Amino acid sequence: MASPQPLKVGLVGGGKGAFIAQPHQRSIHFDGTRRVAAAALMPDPAEAIEEAANWPYPIRGYASYAEMIDDQATLPKGERLDYIVIVTPNHVHFDPALRAIKAGIPVFCEKPLCLDIKEANQLVKAVRSSGVPFAVAHTYLGHWTTRLARYIVQKGLLGDVRWVDSRYIQGWLASKLEATGQQQASWRTNPKLAGGSGCGGDIGTHALMQLRYITGLEVTDVSAHLETFVEGRALDDHFTVYCKLEGGAKALVRASQVCIGLKNDLGITVAGTKGTLTWSQEDPEKLVVHLADQPDRVYWRGAIAAGDGFLPKDKKLDALLAEPTIPAGHPEGFHDAFARLHRFFEQDVRKYNRRGKVACDGVNYANVEDGWTGMAFLATCLKSSSKKGAWTAMPKMV
Numbered sequence: 001m002a003s004p005q006p007l008k009v010g011l012v013g014g015g016k017g018a019f020i021a022q023p024h025q026r027s028i029h030f031d032g033t034r035r036v037a038a039a040a041l042m043p044d045p046a047e048a049i050e051e052a053a054n055w056p057y058p059i060r061g062y063a064s065y066a067e068m069i070d071d072q073a074t075l076p077k078g079e080r081l082d083y084i085v086i087v088t089p090n091h092v093h094f095d096p097a098l099r100a101i102k103a104g105i106p107v108f109c110e111k112p113l114c115l116d117i118k119e120a121n122q123l124v125k126a127v128r129s130s131g132v133p134f135a136v137a138h139t140y141l142g143h144w145t146t147r148l149a150r151y152i153v154q155k156g157l158l159g160d161v162r163w164v165d166s167r168y169i170q171g172w173l174a175s176k177l178e179a180t181g182q183q184q185a186s187w188r189t190n191p192k193l194a195g196g197s198g199c200g201g202d203i204g205t206h207a208l209m210q211l212r213y214i215t216g217l218e219v220t221d222v223s224a225h226l227e228t229f230v231e232g233r234a235l236d237d238h239f240t241v242y243c244k245l246e247g248g249a250k251a252l253v254r255a256s257q258v259c260i261g262l263k264n265d266l267g268i269t270v271a272g273t274k275g276t277l278t279w280s281q282e283d284p285e286k287l288v289v290h291l292a293d294q295p296d297r298v299y300w301r302g303a304i305a306a307g308d309g310f311l312p313k314d315k316k317l318d319a320l321l322a323e324p325t326i327p328a329g330h331p332e333g334f335h336d337a338f339a340r341l342h343r344f345f346e347q348d349v350r351k352y353n354r355r356g357k358v359a360c361d362g363v364n365y366a367n368v369e370d371g372w373t374g375m376a377f378l379a380t381c382l383k384s385s386s387k388k389g390a391w392t393a394m395p396k397m398v
């Protein structure tokens with residue numbers, strides 16, 4: 001059998017000093033089975049074309065994402081883009097995503113899903129009725145150790161979950177960086193471009209997603225405090241949310257961008273009735289399990305054995321262990337996590353290409369419902385915070 005053709009990917013955003021487009025394009029190319037083939041890289045049409053002409057390898061440049069999607073939709077399957085990746089600021093997620101879904105082109109969209117819950121509702125409806133694959137780029141789900149943590153917690157190896165502390169702490173917005181015109185700070189602190197929450201939308205949504213993915217538990221109620229430490233800033237730069245989880249557990253979802261010196265301190269502690277698990281993305285190759293009256297167990301990616309007295313022998317664990325990774329001790333990181341998400345998304349896109357409709361189940365990457373939940377969480381936190389942290393219930397999905 002001949003090797004399959006690489007999937008063709010289109011970028012929406014990514015020109016001139018863009019940040020997250022680069023990790024995406026690198027991890028798209030990780031396996032040789034996907035390649036960036038086209039892009040609409042900037043909001044200005046002439047700049048978009050010029051940036052595409054200067055891209056480090058040949059791609060087809062478009063003047064706008066609308067032109068790219070409309071043009072690609074006219075091509076026969078097999079020739080057109082297999083999926084697009086949306087790496088623009090938050091206010092330019094909804095429109096390209098909806099256009100692509102309507103054109104039958106799968107979407108890998110950056111987080112947060114969009115600007116507000118109204119847009120999120122429309123995207124959920126469009127994805128469900130079309131069966132077009134849709135991923136949300138919650139990067140840290142792609143760490144092998146995050147997947148092991150999910151297995152451990154959902155297998156009940158820590159007992160019943162009592163408490164979760166999920167955090168994402170940074171320091172890069174501890175001063176008014178946006179006043180210097182710095183690109184990433186400028187749009188992230190502008191409510192029209194970022195949405196109703198700054199820090200919460202930008203990184204609090206990652207902390208929420210880690211909590212939900214690892215525990216499988218949904219937040220039912222929040223008591224939130226959205227605070228702004230830097231004078232004159234329009235959005236929160238510090239986000240603290242006490243949560244009730246289904247089944248009676250409690251959690252803290254917290255994020256900050258004003259803790260000087262801290263970089264990307266995303267991590268999670270899950271405490272159950274039998275033990276506690278801790279994981280940190282700045283040291284992502286290991287996961288620590290603490291059991292009562294026993295020495296701590298440190299599990300390294302790729303170097304675990306089922307049936308060790310804690311991890312049982314079962315098929316789900318076998319599947320995790322069978323996943324191809326480089327041998328333990330050769331460190332995996334941020335790009336590997338991104339690549340794992342694209343790799344799983346590729347499987348769904350190929351399925352879609354073969355047989356039409358695919359429902360993304362959220363097992364291997366965040367789906368549109370996860371994106372919706374992030375937006376619902378932000379809306380509920382904004383409501384609670386405006387009432388001085390009053391307990392506020394999460395809405396039900398449409």
Ligand SMILES: NC(=O)c1ccc[n+]([C@@H]2O[C@H](COP(=O)([O-])OP(=O)(O)OC[C@H]3O[C@@H](n4cnc5c(N)ncnc54)[C@H](O)[C@@H]3O)[C@@H](O)[C@H]2O)c1
Binds near residue numbers: 013021042138
């Ligand atoms: N998953 C993660 O870990 C992660 C990390 C960083 C950023 N993000 C998300 O990625 C998105 C982009 O963030 P960033 O920091 O890379 O921003 P950025 O400012 O570095 O890049 C945005 C890019 O979008 C382009 N752009 C803006 N409007 C456009 C339009 N109408 N058409 C085409 N291109 C347009 C800009 O020219 C720029 O190239 C945000 O939604 C952010 O929340 C996710």
